[in-house]
Amino acid sequence: MNTIPKSGINARMPLLPEKASITRVIQETPTVRTYRLVFDDPEMMAAFSFEPGQIGQMSILGAGESTFAISSPPSQKDYIQFSVMKTGVVTTAIHELSAGDRVAVRAPMGRPFPVSAWKGKDIVIAGGGIGMAPLRSLLMHLLDRRGDFGRIQAVYGARTPADLCFAGEREEWERRDDVEFIATVDSGHADWSGRVGVVPGVVESMSPPAANTVAVTCGPPVMIKYTLESLEKLGFAEDQIFTTLERRMKCGVGLCGRCNVGAKYVCTDGPVFSLRDLRALPDEL
Amino acid sequence: MRFIAEDAIPRLLEHLAGGGRTVWAPRVARDSVNTVLFAPWIAGEPVETGAYTHLSAKATLLPPTERLFGFSYLQTAGEERIELEPEEPEENHVLFGARVCDARALAALDALFFPAGGGFNDPGYAGRRSGLTVITLACTTCDSACFCSSFGKGPAETDGSDLILYPVANGFLAEPVTDAGSELVRLDLFQDSPLDKPELAVTDRIETAGLREKFIDLFSDIDLWRQVSEKCLSCGFCAYACPACHCFNIFDEMSGDREGERCRSWDSCMFYSYTLETSGHNPRPEIAHRYRNRIGHKFSYFPANRGEILCTGCGRCIRGCPAGVDIREVIRAVQER
Known part of the structure; x- marks a missing residue:
């Protein structure tokens, strides 16, 4: 690491x-x-x-x-x-x-997504709400090195169209033909012609094959919970799924104590964890 | 062995304090009759070589509140800019009268704040720690809350000390642990003595074997944690009294609206707000969750990360707990589960 x-x-x-x-x-x-x-x-x-x-x-x-x-x-x-x-x-x-x-x-x-280990793989990104922030960085990074990866699919959801961030970037991702990008909202609006539905449902509808694929999700806890279920239903193993955690932090360098989950500190051992790492931690999220 | 007479201790302190050096020693707290705390020694004032200190010696290295840096907003030619002034690290020179339980906690704090192998150094801690001479008073007696015999060599531990003073009739036998200690016992204040080291205290014990894994196995046994923390008020005294607890908060204080300082202060994982998130979510909403974290950090997480138990058996959390929570009973309840 x-x-x-x-x-x-x-x-x-x-x-x-x-x-x-x-x-x-x-x-x-x-x-x-x-x-x-x-x-x-x-x-x-x-x-x-x-x-x-x-x-x-x-x-x-x-x-x-x-x-x-x-x-x-x-x-x-x-x-x-x-x-x-x-x-x-x-x-x-x-x-x-x-x-x-x-x-x-x-x-x-903190520790980043292990992107260099993902070379040659397909990538699925599922973000919700403000949880899209680190995934914006990730998606733009993957597109910067587009040739290094296979198929890239990305879903970004928010409660309503007005709650979707990154309007300019979304437009570009929708336009590009080297990324399958879907923005979705929990409840639509007269002006919204896009997808209506929660992130896990949209991920399932895209039915990414799990073989040689990495999935990354970040968003509200309830969205993460159901997205993990959807990904496992699609056949993703624990070490193919990554997420980033949030905890109250102060020092950011593993000293002040408060962001621990069991023996791990989110600030220095995370914030990125594989689902396998996450499930090895005591249940205290 | 070398010997120093009881009445030569003030002269030893004067020697240690020479050249404006700071000597922390156990002293009766201001406006108090029997509360003994570590505080900078002032010439002519008595030190308490026979008393237990109510709080540990950690304040010598981690003050309850310390300034990290000052900042000011300056206006030059209509443009605003920030000035940052890092705090100049203070230096300590001597910690006199630490107990074995205080001294051995320094190794755990050093591993975090002043790691020998590099990594992040905490300038405040490092400033106070580097060059610090630790003179430890060995314990020939103990009280019912002491349980340091549970760990390593117990009262005979030498880790963290430069010089150990063993109480004997009319004075102390002095055993150097490091070069700094050896240098001190060459002073004229010390004489050769034919005496043997006195018998040291034998304290109560807890069984720590297997605790690291056992804790993880019992993590989800919320009934156990509710039961052992039933009396706990979540006041945080235990963390403040503990020689090894080191969690801190960081906050800004303004003075006027153009300048201020960023400070850190002792904090405790027993406080509700410690992990409270802005959303209102709290991963440890119940006292039982927080007490479980306290036990986990000391006996499972820190050992997993650093190979050491983060408790030295000083018993201060037991003596001072307003609700009568006894960490030994908790550990026994865990071990019996």
């Missing part, structure tokens, strides 16, 4: 963030905004590298620090992107930010 790359986190002072600035804010849905940012230190920005699935901590100094999946792909060298749902104290403060505002970032952290 991968170890934490040292580039973005100060190994000598792991809790000290790097100064960064917001370059663009995109209103994705009524409650989700995407923030593009750059490190103020150009050398740090140039040296920054990560892999899809890794996470970062964004601070508003004075309000606090929160953990987010990096939603941009590694090939995007101009900025780092976090998509933030407004839910708590820090995310509400982040939603007040606009381009030019100063923040601080610690990234990357």
Whole structure:
């Protein structure tokens, strides 16, 4: 497995963030905004590298620090992107930010999707709600290396059409003929001509063959639960299925204690786990 | 062996504190009659070489609250920028009067905050730890809450200490463990002595064999965890008193609206809010879940990750628990299941 790359986190002072600035804010849905940012230190920005699935901590100094999946792909060298749902104290403060505002970032952290082990395989991606953020990074990364993989199928679901993020990217994925992409909503709308139905159902309807295929899912717990059931019904084995976990985190480097599930820390042993790894953990999600 | 007389201890402390060095020692807490805590020693003030400290010595390395860095928002030529000021690590020099249970917990904390093989270093911890001399008082007596004989060499453990002082009539026999300890016993304050080391305390014991796997087997036995945590108030005292508990919170404090500091403070997995997520979901909503995590971390998870039990048998969590929860009874209940 991968170890934490040292580039973005100060190994000598792991809790000290790097100064960064917001370059663009995109209103994705009524409650989700995407923030593009750059490190103020150009050398740090140039040296920054990560892999899809890794996470970062964004601070508003004075309000606090929160953990987010990096939603941009590694090939995007101009900025780092976090998509933030407004839910708590820090995310509400982040939603007040606009381009030019100063923040601080610690990234990357955690173990990424083991993409290099997926060469030559077919890939199925199933994302729901804000859980699509790390999968956006992953899907864009797979498309950057399109030749390395077989068939790529992706489903992205939200409650209503207004809750779907990444409008521009969705349009591109729908248009491309080297990825089978379906956006779906739990309940439609007069203007919605797309699919209506929950993510696990759509995954089943695509009936991806399990042989030589890897499935990746991230989203609300109930969606993950039923998607795992659907994938197992389709014949996927535990080590062919990957997901990313979320836990309340503070330090991000395996010291502060709170994100453990059994002996594993989501911040350093995860957030990416295979279903096999996950089932070996005590049931405390 | 070398010997130091009881009345030479103040002079030893003065020597240790020379050159402005900080010496942490057990002292009666301010405004208290019998609460003994580790605190920086002040010349002329007594130290308590015969008392148990109510809290462990970990505050010498991990203060209850510490500043990680300061920050300020500055306006220059109409443009806002941030200034970050990392805290200069403090240095400690001597921990005097630690008990074996305090000293051996340092190895566990070192493995996390100051790993010998590299990895992440915690600058606050590393600053206070590097160059720290640990002078340990061996225990010839114990109380009913002590259970350090359950682990390794028990009261005879030398791990984590530089010098061990064994109480004998009118003073202490001094046994160096490291070079720093050997250097100290060469001082004139110490004399050669024909005395033998005194008999050490024999404490209560718990059986820890097989606990790591047994815990995992019993993880889903929620009735057991509800039963053993029935009295627990979830107050978190046990974590604060523990020499090995080290979980922390991180938070920002503003002073005015242009500057502030990021701090960390002791935290406890016994608190409801410790794992509470913004969505309202809490993976450990019940006291039983949280107490199970406390036991799991000490006797199963940490041993799985680091090969060591994260409990040294100091008994402070037992002496101080306002509800009378006794971790030994919990372990016995687990072992008997």
